[in-house]
Amino acid sequence: MTEQAALTGTAAPGAPRRAHSPAVSAARARRWGAFYYAEQVLRVMKGYGWTIVMYGVGQPVAYLFAMGVGLATLVDTRGAAGFGGVSYLAFIAPALLISAAVMAAANEFTFPVMDGFKWRRVYYGPHASPLTPEQIAAGQIIAVTVRFLLQSAIYFAVVALFGASPSGWGWLSVPVATLAGLSFGLPLMAYAASIKNDKGQFAMVMRFIVMPLFLFSGTFFPLETLPLGVRWVGWISPIWHGTELGRMATYGYQEPPAVTAVHLLFLVALAVAGWILTKRQFAKRMGS
Amino acid sequence: MSGVSNDDSHDHSQRYVISATNLTKKYGDFTAVDDISFHVPAGESFGLLGPNGAGKSTTMRMIGGVSQRTSGSLSIMGLDPEQHGPEVRAHLGVVPQQDNLDEELKVRDNLLVYGRYFGLPMSYLKPRADELLEFAQLTDKAKAKVDALSGGMKRRLTIARSLINEPSILLLDEPTTGLDPQARHILWDRLFRLKEAGTTLILTTHYMDEAEQLCDRLIVVDKGRIMAEGSPASLIREYSTREVLELRFGSERNATVGAELEGIGERLETLPDRVLVYAHDGEAALEQVHARGLHPLTSLVRRSSLEDVFLRLTGRSLVD
Numbered sequence: 001m002t003e004q005a006a007l008t009g010t011a012a013p014g015a016p017r018r019a020h021s022p023a024v025s026a027a028r029a030r031r032w033g034a035f036y037y038a039e040q041v042l043r044v045m046k047g048y049g050w051t052i053v054m055y056g057v058g059q060p061v062a063y064l065f066a067m068g069v070g071l072a073t074l075v076d077t078r079g080a081a082g083f084g085g086v087s088y089l090a091f092i093a094p095a096l097l098i099s100a101a102v103m104a105a106a107n108e109f110t111f112p113v114m115d116g117f118k119w120r121r122v123y124y125g126p127h128a129s130p131l132t133p134e135q136i137a138a139g140q141i142i143a144v145t146v147r148f149l150l151q152s153a154i155y156f157a158v159v160a161l162f163g164a165s166p167s168g169w170g171w172l173s174v175p176v177a178t179l180a181g182l183s184f185g186l187p188l189m190a191y192a193a194s195i196k197n198d199k200g201q202f203a204m205v206m207r208f209i210v211m212p213l214f215l216f217s218g219t220f221f222p223l224e225t226l227p228l229g230v231r232w233v234g235w236i237s238p239i240w241h242g243t244e245l246g247r248m249a250t251y252g253y254q255e256p257p258a259v260t261a262v263h264l265l266f267l268v269a270l271a272v273a274g275w276i277l278t279k280r281q282f283a284k285r286m287g288s
Numbered sequence: 289m290s291g292v293s294n295d296d297s298h299d300h301s302q303r304y305v306i307s308a309t310n311l312t313k314k315y316g317d318f319t320a321v322d323d324i325s326f327h328v329p330a331g332e333s334f335g336l337l338g339p340n341g342a343g344k345s346t347t348m349r350m351i352g353g354v355s356q357r358t359s360g361s362l363s364i365m366g367l368d369p370e371q372h373g374p375e376v377r378a379h380l381g382v383v384p385q386q387d388n389l390d391e392e393l394k395v396r397d398n399l400l401v402y403g404r405y406f407g408l409p410m411s412y413l414k415p416r417a418d419e420l421l422e423f424a425q426l427t428d429k430a431k432a433k434v435d436a437l438s439g440g441m442k443r444r445l446t447i448a449r450s451l452i453n454e455p456s457i458l459l460l461d462e463p464t465t466g467l468d469p470q471a472r473h474i475l476w477d478r479l480f481r482l483k484e485a486g487t488t489l490i491l492t493t494h495y496m497d498e499a500e501q502l503c504d505r506l507i508v509v510d511k512g513r514i515m516a517e518g519s520p521a522s523l524i525r526e527y528s529t530r531e532v533l534e535l536r537f538g539s540e541r542n543a544t545v546g547a548e549l550e551g552i553g554e555r556l557e558t559l560p561d562r563v564l565v566y567a568h569d570g571e572a573a574l575e576q577v578h579a580r581g582l583h584p585l586t587s588l589v590r591r592s593s594l595e596d597v598f599l600r601l602t603g604r605s606l607v608d
């Protein structure tokens with residue numbers, strides 16, 4: 001009976017369609033397609049939601065405790081002046097927050113993209129629907145952005161609990177971390193979409209790009225303490241630009257407004273460039 | 289194929305739901321689809337038959353608006369899929385050759401999520417998903433992860449998914465590959481009912497019985513070109529005899545016995561495992577064979593099928 005219904009519902013002559021017309025589908029997809037796909041990615045993420053929460057909570061607790069409390073007892077006795085007049089804990093907390101988002105980006109914008117194009121070909125299902133390749137890329141980005149926001153909010157809550165965000169504007173570090181994640185992640189996504197075979201490129205990115213950026217971005221000590229020859233690593237690092245902004249938010253770190261503008265512009269420019277390249281790569285790879 | 293010129297293609301798009309004219313697809317120097325034309329009226333069940341690498345899937349993907357053609361024109365419901373991708377795809381249900389389900393989502397969620405891509409509301413999707421699970425005989429697996437399904441069950445879920453938006457055109461790329469015989473017959477029945485309800489079916493298959501059962505009309509393609517076009521019955525009439533006598537002399541003898549059979553029937557085809565004698569009357573042909581003192585290990589008289597048409601046209605037998 002139900003089987004019969006399933007079929008006669010389908011464009012039976014005279015029988016009314018129960019689905020809205022294809023024209024409505026197309027119009028809605030054109031308008032909301034990216035969000036439809038984001039919904040799908042978020043559903044899948046829910047499957048590993050606990051990992052995300054643990055990543056969001058467990059990592060800051062471990063880091064803040066080991067570095068901010070353990071290491072800080074040594075560092076702080078040498079005088080807080082080197083760290084902008086705040087405790088070592090307050091100094092590294094925003095840096096760790098930003099770094100966590102960037103590291104999450106290094107995962108979210110690599111393997112899942114490979115999965116989409118190659119391993120399980122998850123992009124090709126929605127590709128046959130009214131969605132466009134650009135919307136599939138955008139939907140994944142929206143979903144990952146939600147993840148960054150959530151993860152950074154949890155991270156920030158832990159930081160605040162540790163008393164490491166003395167300023168009332170500390171919560172601003174949450175959108176800053178999200179932006180830093182995107183500015184690192186979107187160019188990486190474009191790269192991941194161009195890879196035909198995984199020969200360990202992503203592990204190399206982690207080892208030779210993410211780790212050095214993490215270590216030399218003024219994370220554990222001010223960038224100015226590094227010799228000039230290495231300081232450029234910080235200048236091109238979304239972690240450094242994000243961290244400087246984060247520090248302004250969490251403990252009122254001072255710098256000229258022009259420098260703040262440069263940090264913001266750098267992050268936005270990288271994210272936008274990454275998005276344009278990603279869009280192109282998706283359209284090219286899915287249209288051939 | 290014959291006598292279709294470009295300037296009346298506009299007129300075609302009025303009468304046909306799918307209209308391909310001089311459609312060509314190249315990958316680098318390699319031509320996967322070579323200047324093919326066909327026109328499918330609404331409600332027809334149209335088949336593409338051809339050996340591996342013939343260009344069937346490539347053609348299907350161009351119709352589905354997910355692969356850009358190199359040249360030629362293509363119109364689906366009067367629209368060019370490259371210009372109006374979302375509008376064209378909103379009409380379609382697609383069963384790709386390779387399943388691409390969401391392995392991490394549950395079976396029922398796969399249907400819901402897919403329906404969302406068409407902007408369909410949950411109030412429509414939930415009952416529709418349950419109907420389709422029933423249709424695919426997966427109701428008791430609704431809450432299982434796709435990971436945990438067998439190959440055939442995944443195939444059935446992919447087919448169910450393609451119907452979520454009540455498509456008026458269904459593209460089926462080897463839909464029954466991986467299904468057991470019972471599931472195949474059930475699917476044929478369902479497809480037949482969809483067709484009765486007015487859905488246009490575009491189908492590729494390697495199974496001759498499937499093509500004969502389901503297709504009103506088909507094209508035989510090889511190396512990206514159309515070799516023949518017509519209904520299964522007219523193709524058999526045109527390219528084969530009424531009956532076929534299959535003789536097996538053992539793999540050693542098959543190759544050499546051809547000369548001794550010369551003159552029996554209208555045509556001989558020597559395959560590694562058997563010799564086919566095409567004749568109007570198979571029994572009479574067998575008597576002639578015996579009269580020549582030849583004694584095959586086994587012999588069989590059957591009616592001609594699309595398999596024979598295929599063999600004639602491509603020089604290859606159609607095995608998966």
Ligand SMILES: Nc1ncnc2c1ncn2[C@@H]1O[C@H](COP(=O)(O)OP(=O)(O)OP(=O)(O)O)[C@@H](O)[C@H]1O
Pocket residue numbers: 288315320338339340341342343344345346347385
């Ligand atoms: N993305 C691609 N890049 C290069 N060549 C391709 C690509 N896709 C298909 N081809 C080539 O185009 C030809 C036609 O392939 P297609 O998949 O359309 O064949 P098919 O008729 O569907 O075969 P099968 O019965 O095996 O599914 C093949 O020779 C194949 O190697």
Ligand SMILES: [Mg+2]
Pocket residue numbers: 344345346385461
């Ligand atoms: Mg194929």
